[in-house]
Amino acid sequence: MSKITFTSREIKELQKNPNVQRVSERSITYSDSFKNRFMDEYLAGKLPRQIFTENGFDINVIGLKRIEQSAHRWKKAYEKNGLIGLTDSRKTSSGRPIKRELTPAEVIERQKARIKLLEGQVELLKKLEVTERRLLNERENLVPSKVYQLIFETVEQNQFKRMTKYFCDLLGVSRSGYYSYLKASTSREAREQLDLEAKEVILKAFNRRGYKKGSRSIKMILENEYNLIFSRKKIQRIMKKYGIVCPHRRPNPYKKIAKSTKEHRVVPNKLNREFKQGVPGKVLLTDITYLPYNGNSMAYLSTIKDASTNELLAYHVSDRITLDIATKTIHKLMNNKKISLTRLLHL
Template structure:
């Protein structure tokens, strides 16, 4: 101990330093975390007075002799017992004799305690390292709550009581945060219980009528069929938490059919992406898509979609992609008594060979339907029709079909579901049929 005494002003100033546990006129006690920090930086090559100065100590108040004595004492304790020796260096390294010698049992007990702490340190660091590797792979950050949970597991396993601060410092989290985590345990249990109840309801909506859905479709299904109001954020949080994954749109791997011979003619784009004209039976979108099924088999689907209501008005499924598939779809549209077309109704398509064919164009003239075409290579000009194909392929499992008849039945079921039961966000959260009736009523 240094012979220099601290004044009242010195004591007041030193007490403001977070690295000091206690200070009196004669002595000063540093906290365990500062001692570990000091040893790390001392081994790295820094001078003792530099380390003290960088951690907020006034060298003139402490005195170089006191700093050198502390450095010598801590370094000797560290070399003898590692970081455990820094916990209470005064009792073992100050040169003052103990009043009684340790018994053999006490020595064994202390050594076992040191081994126990080292094992706990290794286990904690291994768990934190494993957690960090997992979140790095997912490009996320490790959550403090996960660290607190790991610390709690280690403390309970090794029955530690007075090492919470040290383990928190070792893990890079605050001790107050750990205590808050423990205090809120009941709240977390209650929240987890509520989340599980929400998960069960969301899963019912997610699998409603046999088709998987995204967060917006889940919200509309809960609103309309369960009379339950959940926010989008709540639904997405539960889906993320319990890994409820909606199928994502896949890119079409097939190229469009090449343009045909010169007698095929392209017509003007009279739609100009004005898809929502609030008039059912006026803007009719059409296209053909590939349907891979079974073991490398292929079917084709041609549809006509009402752009204003998103309702599928007519469709044709075939194992051949000849001109007949497009012609038959138009004939089904005209024969469908439930479909009422306006006098200025027109068919809008891409510039595929089916739609530039003179036979197809003459059929439209026969039924007094005008025609419009997207610009060349611009899929956005027919986006709602492309969107329907994308959603349908995400939501049905064509690979489970072995025959064309199975494909047709699956398409039939899906289009009934799509028109009558699949709520859509941009249709005021109604189904296509509901929205059509809404427009006609208004």
């Protein structure tokens, strides 16, 4: 104990500090919350004198020796008993041993205080056990920055401020890396703001014309229409970060059927690309055109054209691209009495 004594004025000033539990002429008792905060900041690399100063203590009043003694005592208790070691043992201990027998009321009072402390310690340990399981479950497949964020949220929400080192060891990350992560919060927030701005621009290109696009199309749209130069890697990073997904085109089931039935097998090349033979109705061409409308809707136009005259002989429109769209077009052509066909070739 330091030999420095406090005057009545200094005692009144110390009593105003929320980190002081009680104070007398020769001793001072600090609150458990301050001891917990002290250990957390001390393990983070701060000096004891700096911590006391930042928490409203005058070094000239309490003395540097008293600070060093408190730091040594709390560090030793923390290393020995961890969380529980920082609790003020004088709440339940009887202080100096007394020679007289305790009265029944005193025995009951002391047992109640001891039971209350033990119940609090058990609840704290249960809470810590649940937190450990949750951290280990959420730790899987996380990058270090996400692990640091997980530790920070756990410490803040559950008031485990003195358990930082323990959580870092539990999840296999360095404590120095964790505190570097906290110090870089300002620059990280600035980068997050820039990413949010880039996200808004990318979403405009992503949803342009009513259908979703990939990173290549987004890059070209940003350059040509918004005069913005984004690298494709940045676009991919932003899309991955915010879950912007371009769906893959589903395979056409009719192509699979055609392949399995050999419907589109190779046939003899009778035309040899000589489409215009000067005879109307001899060579016919057919195709299906996609017609988008109303934003996300799609119509399909099937046509048959005379290769010699470029005249449309028959057509059919459908909202589904099935085999019927082709057969109905052929039926319309055959039912048109005004059209005479010279010869139908396999095209």
